Amino acid sequence: MAAYWVALVAGVSTPFLTRWGLIVLLTAPGVLVLYRAAAHRERRFAWTVLGTGLISSGIGWILQPQATVAPVPGLADGFWLAAYPCYLATFAALARPWLRRAPRKLALDGAAIMLATAGVAIALVLPNAAANPGRLTGIEQLVNFAYPAADCVLLTVALIGAAVAGWRAGPAWSLLAVGIVALVTGDILWALHAADGTWNPIMSSNAIYPIWAWLAAAAVYAGREIRWVTPGAVRTHAAALVAAIAALVLLVANEWVEVPALSTVLAGFALLAAIHRTGLALADGVRQSLAAAREREIVDQVRHALAHGELDLHYQPLVDARTGTVKGAEALLRWSRDGVNIAPDQFLPAVERSELMAPLTDYVLDRALAQAATWGGLGVSVNLATANLSEPDLPARVIAALRRNGVPPSKLTLEITETAAVEDSVMADQVLAALDSAGVGLSVDDFGTGHSSIVRLARFPIREVKIDRSFVREMHTSQRPIVATTIALAHALGLRVVAEGIEDAGTLLALRELGCDLAQGYHISRPLTAAGFAAWLAADDRRAGDLGLVDLDRHREGLGLIVDVPAANLEARTGAPHPAG
Structure with a gap:
């Protein structure tokens, strides 16, 4: 050229x-x-x-x-x-x-x-x-x-x-x-x-x-x-x-x-x-400025609510999918201001992007562990934000909260989102490894809504996956094969499976048939206050019958028919007391 x-x-x-x-x-x-x-x-x-x-x-x-x-x-x-x-x-x-x-x-x-x-x-x-x-x-x-x-x-x-x-x-x-x-x-x-x-x-x-x-x-x-x-x-x-x-x-x-x-x-x-x-x-730019101002206002309001006791925890039970035995509960943050309940998705995203996330996490951990200490050995699950995994002192704070409330690490499960679990972050990997070494259980929440797979998640120190409610809700139609495959693969990898969003007895029975370990949803119980959860625990002598989990093994072929048999009738027929839980 x-x-x-x-x-x-x-x-x-x-x-x-x-x-x-x-x-x-x-x-x-x-x-x-x-x-x-x-x-x-x-x-x-x-x-x-x-x-x-x-x-x-x-x-x-x-x-x-x-x-x-x-x-x-x-x-x-x-x-x-x-x-x-x-x-x-x-x-x-x-x-x-x-x-x-x-x-x-x-x-x-x-x-x-x-x-x-x-x-x-x-x-x-x-x-x-x-x-x-x-x-x-x-x-x-x-x-x-x-x-x-x-x-x-x-x-x-x-x-x-x-x-x-x-x-x-x-x-x-x-x-x-x-x-x-x-x-x-x-x-x-x-x-x-x-x-x-x-x-x-x-x-x-x-x-x-x-x-x-x-x-x-x-x-x-x-x-x-x-x-x-x-x-x-x-x-x-x-x-x-x-x-x-x-x-x-x-x-x-x-x-x-x-x-x-x-x-x-x-x-x-x-x-x-x-x-x-x-x-x-x-x-x-103007919209972003207004949104940022609104977000700062929300964070300030949550900070005020945290300081004045307006934030509370509700507990949604986790039960054994086969027997109905209560295994623990998930702690869910609630905010009531002037008698009006504010949904978590209206304030948590803003808090997660602020410096308030760390003290709010500590508050939830302390309240949840203090309540779990009164449950006689039941476990408690607490949600973590993605931002928490970038806090190098998080494992030390979790261990301190466990010791302060006298709860063994094995009774605490920390739930992280699927995106946070597979995020390529050296700090997140170190935080998860430290929590696992301390004996704290790690769970992947809303599994199936991200872009990962169980095989990819297997390289992380998790012990549990929670199948997202969107899959569980549609189990009777197109989603059952997905749920069944997820349960089978998770068990092959040694992971426990929790299904959330169970709203009827048929779904619960189908999950039991597929071998799901733990169940959670409105059919079992809505989120309860601490006092409400204690009362719910005290009245668990008829729970398996109420949930439709009795005598399933003798009637596998009839899963489509749901019959509510009172526990007293079962005792009269079998001559044996109904198992608690």
């Missing part, structure tokens, strides 16, 4: 160097790209269509007439124009992983960039094209103008792609964007030469076209690009603002030089798109 440039500067014009040398420079990248696509499966479609487009462009250069006047549109133009759909298909294939998650504002950014780019290109090309000193026909003018117009579309997509991916996510988009800039420059110079009547087979635009081809090949060989990228609102907005500045320059320049009316119209629309996009960004 350097030799070709030197030859152009020196005015050397030989078929070997200035014609076939250019054809080799333009065709070889396409061959390299196709080879890469054939040798590697990754992005094979994208690179195949890109290589096809480069080869098509190279064929156009082979067919280009060697006349000293601008050629009449012919077969060469067909191959050149055929390359553009290939380039656009490449960009679409590369953008597909993030385009599905792209915000709608990205369309406004793209519109601002496309309109501003088109306005600048028209301002550079249209005056000479309208004057037509080269006396081109209408079809010749149309074809010459089609190249910069198509380039504007490609440049918009490439710039948006480069802004979204960024250099760190892979340089492919950045290299393609710079290459398209070179292609736009070459096509504008080509159109100007043709319109001026100064066209010849060897001119300045020829020196620029190979830059696009080789940068496209460099993008293919630049290394593996990360697929999972998030559309970066800041970068794409910055690109749109640069385009808006270019449009503003056009409008200002119109005061001193004659800018085509079409360019000023496009520049005006580009500014409107950028202003609208900026307005949306400003509105988002």
Whole structure:
């Protein structure tokens, strides 16, 4: 390429160097790209269509007439124009992983960039094209103008792609964007030469076209690009603002030089798109500020409630799914303010993002363990937030709370979300390992709602999984195979299984049949106050019969029929007292 440039500067014009040398420079990248696509499966479609487009462009250069006047549109133009759909298909294939998650504002950014780019290109090309000193026909003018117009579309997509991916996510988009800039420059110079009547087979635009081809090949060989990228609102907005500045320059320049009316119209629309996009960004900023203020207000209110005893714990029983024996309870935080109960999901997310999470966790642990100490050996489960796993002193605080309340570590189970369990965090791994070493049980709550599997979770020190209520609730329809598979696989890995959200006796019996270990839900009991839970424990002599768990082994074939048999009737029939719990 350097030799070709030197030859152009020196005015050397030989078929070997200035014609076939250019054809080799333009065709070889396409061959390299196709080879890469054939040798590697990754992005094979994208690179195949890109290589096809480069080869098509190279064929156009082979067919280009060697006349000293601008050629009449012919077969060469067909191959050149055929390359553009290939380039656009490449960009679409590369953008597909993030385009599905792209915000709608990205369309406004793209519109601002496309309109501003088109306005600048028209301002550079249209005056000479309208004057037509080269006396081109209408079809010749149309074809010459089609190249910069198509380039504007490609440049918009490439710039948006480069802004979204960024250099760190892979340089492919950045290299393609710079290459398209070179292609736009070459096509504008080509159109100007043709319109001026100064066209010849060897001119300045020829020196620029190979830059696009080789940068496209460099993008293919630049290394593996990360697929999972998030559309970066800041970068794409910055690109749109640069385009808006270019449009503003056009409008200002119109005061001193004659800018085509079409360019000023496009520049005006580009500014409107950028202003609208900026307005949306400003509105988002205002909403985020209000949300942050509201969140701080909620945290302050919870802090006040914590200090003035407005927070309380309710306990939802956990029973053995086979016998109905009570094994413990899950401690659930409740907030009653001025006689109105506030749902946990209305304040806990804000607290979890604040420094109040640690003292609130300590409060719940102390209250739950103090209550468990009065239950005569029953266990208690306490929920942890994801933020708790980043607290290096959490294991020490848990151990101190256990000692302070005289509860053995084996009677405490800490529940973490599935996302927190599999999060790639060194601190979280250390905290979980320390809790496990202390003898505290670890449970994965709401299992099945995340993106992990039991096999993946098996590498963490957990002892229990809780099947999410959404699966349990639909067990009678499509979800039973999922629940059955989860229970079987968890048992194979030595994990205990808890089913939550049980709302009827049929679901409980089906879970028992599948071998579920512990059960929890409204069918067993709603969350109770400490006093209510104590009263519920004292009245457990009829619980197995009330739950429908009696005599299941003798009637497996009749699980669809639920009969509530009082315990007194069973005692009369069997002559033996009904087992407590």
